[in-house]
Amino acid sequence: MCATKRPDMPEQMTVTLTVNAQTRELVVDPGTSLIFVLRDEFALNGAKLGCGLEQCGACVVLVDGEPVYSCTKPIGDLEGKHVETVEGLAADDGRLHVIQESFLQLNAAQCGYCTAGLIMRTKALLADNPRPSRGEICAALDGHLCRCGAHPRVIKAVERASARLRERKR
């Protein structure tokens, strides 16, 4: 068995990024995918690496409110952007966001690996369309895979969150 080491420096740049409530200036390889910055620099767990190919949605976070596959988004494109992850949803006192609460109350998961991505997608969906039909929910979630088959509950959780958010606005 052999172990070899060869240090060399790649190109670096400075990026200012706000993640949830925290703004930081990072010196990074601009080609680094956002997910690794979130997981390594910010020690966040919400964005999950599932494929690295924008196929499964486990890594979805919001960038300036829009859902983004963080597994392929280069950090160099995100100067001055605001990134929201599932960790940023609960209130400061720990109270869950309505969407998180709906997923929890309906046990809308099995293993839960896809859950954070689905919750972030739901947040973006309900901001755009407060009263989505079942078809619109499914279309929005089609960028996400769930292998456990928790889909019917996830759809119900989105419907419930939508209803609760509308009640709140009334």
Place this chain on the structure above:
Amino acid sequence: MSMPASIERTPGLDRWIRIADNGAVIVSTGKVEIGQGIKTAIAMIAAEELDVSVERIQVQTADTEITPNEYVTAGSMSVEDSGSAVRVASAAARQILLESAAEKLHVAVDTLTVQDGLITSGQSNEQTDYWSLQAGRLFEVDIIDVPPLKDPRSYRVVGTHTTRTDLPAKVRGDLAFVQDLRLPDTWHGRLVKPPLADATLIECPDSIDLPDVEIVRDGNFVGVVAKLEAVAIAAAERLASKVRWQSKPLEPPMPGIPGYLRTHVSKSLPVVSGMPLDETLPEQATPDHAVQTLNAAYYRPYQMHASLGPSAACAQFVDGKLTVYSHSQGVELLKRALAPVLDLPVDRVHVIHREGAGCYGHNGADDVALDAALLAIALPPRPVMVKWSRADEHGFEPYAPATVIDMQASLDAHGRIVDWCHDTYSFSHNTRPGRNPGHTNLQSAWWREKPLPPVPRQPAMLAEAGIHRNLEPIYTLPRKRLVKHFVANSPLRTSSLRSLGAFANVFAIESFMDELAHAAGKDPFEFRSEHLADRRARAVLELLQQRAPGLSGDSNAGRGIAMARYKNRQTYCAVMVDVHVEDDGQVRLDHAVISADAGLVIDPDGLINQLEGGFIQAASWTLKEQVTWDHEGVTSRDWESYPILTFSEIPTIATYLIDRRLDQPMGAGEASTGPTPAAIANAIFAAVGVRVRDLPFTPERVKLAAGMELANDTRWEQK
């Protein structure tokens, strides 16, 4: 109730229950959470028997140095094995706690009541609680006899709705998965895997142009380790483009598998009452009063677990001791498999379970644990986290084996089955790692400079195991000839995927029952019912029929049903599916109804989640999934080349349970998978009159099905 086997193996009460000093109760189980909700079910059982709230129960899952050894979390056995053990241990703890309360309060035990751990004497109104009596102390007793257990009719926790105890961390983004583990100074490993499992590395650079990257090579095993995960991935990709492999072409080609299975049988075993027998096969003879005989062949391709999160493990080697964090379903088996491969004494290997993405059987979890161990041992004392890539996971997990099934049955003049023959041809369903002297099932060990070869494949001989799981039909039939044909050598590596042989066997049995019903001119419910003596099976079927919604009148819509009892000894499950078949052959699932009898229901919502999840996963196998390959290797390497069911393709589902309070709870995680493909096939037949027998039912297959039967197609055998 007899003493649970888990308690007989680990009788010490302290190994199961500890009254913590913070108002909590710690319950240990040798089983692991794989998304099936076992932590919640165990917490409910303990809370019920101890009379404390579910919130107080903390469930410690498998850790080879802490928890009782309960082998593998598989076969839908967790509630039966560990649930019954925790029930008995909780009742034993409660009894001891009440006895010490009685002593402390100077009252008789039978005057005491418990509410959320608070003990009150009806005699003196004095109170004490579990924590003042026992916090931080050990019970120091063995459970010898089964203590008095609560009457299930008085249950207040078991059988009610609860929210899963593991979900809050998952919806918040707290540490929940092994992938989230961050030990200080962890480095990240990544593998450069061969194109084929038996390829030889003929060229490998010993360095690459990236900072802080180590290359670890051991024969045909190649890994990189870097400080940052992103760098490890980049390094592995760069290295992969520079290495050269040599391999023989992968044979046979993919379409040749049905023929290969029939012509490469290693052993044929008759199956009687669910048991394979090492005897000669009985003669096949059609009885004289048979008026028609039907034949059909069914095919299941290789299929994947395809976990949403690629397998991962973190390992650290310090002072000759290896610690591995793994989402393996069997930490004890993994420990015993790792030690000889790594030349370590078994007591120098510690495996701690941490959750991964749902695995549904033996996927890459154990293999990646060895990968992490090899890299950590090469670079001690750094912890090394290894995460497989998506292509690694799709390409190297052990698949569900391809299966061919031949059915033959005869009907008499009254349309009753008078003869039934069922032959299943398949590869091994169990290549889990374990203690296998001189061999190993941990894949990377096959690739090292001093390799250990794979464990020779043998047919499983236990009741309802592997290929012959659910080969025994649920129906009462006058004559049966059931045969398991074991094929040892598979071109692709295979092992346990949710429900094992039951998926293909029930698909064949329940499709064939529909074909027979049609031939007999009978309604599918009526035809099944005529051959069904089991009272509980009949009740589940009747429940399905009662709950059936109105039928769509559309010309291309149809309904199919199917049922089975998992392993012929666990949960009964019947499935009804309504489909639409589009002109292009696309099958659209409109609505599904599931009925089930899992005995005493512990966590009804968890049970429904498992039944519906099993249905959806099986529907995905049925409509979309097959592992593809060419001469150079597996070509299903991502979600585009191996598509699964999406949100838009999910039907609405209604599930109905029969709760039998006075019966034992039965495992249900695999109960709905078998009936699902048959219900879909039967619905397609009802919709458009086309019988599909070759999975998956892609639009091309559905269009083809009328004219050609792939499993029967001998052209491929000549290729």
